[in-house]
Amino acid sequence: MNTSLAALLLASAMLAGCSGPKTLYQWEGYQTQVNQYFKGESKEAQVEALEADLQKIKAKNGAVPPGYHAQLGLLYSSIGKDDQMVREFETEKALFPESATYMDMLLKNAKGGAQ
Known part of the structure; x- marks a missing residue:
């Protein structure tokens, strides 16, 4: 019995060590949305998806990946929402x-500053 318990504990410890490291950033559907941006998909749908994913990331106290807000800003710019951009x-x-x-x-x- 003690041997079985020890083997079970050892196996549990080994499996716990196999779990992957927590990622630095929470990507959600960001990469998919960037791909759809380059395919010319609906900008409004992309904004909705990124905003929904942003709420999920915040709910998990996760970190937004680099470029996430920039992509969202570019999308807002393309649909005329400059204040949100x-x-x-x-x-x-x-x-x-x-x-x-x-x-x-x-x-x-x-802002029209490009020459």
């Missing part, structure tokens, strides 16, 4: 400071 680009800059130069360029271009 600015909000998403600013959020991307705050979460990922290394994206600031690119986000600033997109904001400048959106």
Whole structure:
């Protein structure tokens, strides 16, 4: 009996060690939506899907992957929601400071500053 219990505990410990590491970012359907963006799928449907996934990520206290808010901002820009575009680009800059130069360029271009 003790041998069986010890073997069961050992097997449980080994299986627990096999579980994969927790991912740094919660991707949800982000990659699928980027793919659909390049295929020219409905921008409104993509916004809805990304917003729904964003709520799921927040509900799990997960981390949004780099580019998520930038993609959402580009989609908002394409459907004429510039105020939401600015909000998403600013959020991307705050979460990922290394994206600031690119986000600033997109904001400048959106405001007609591109020469």
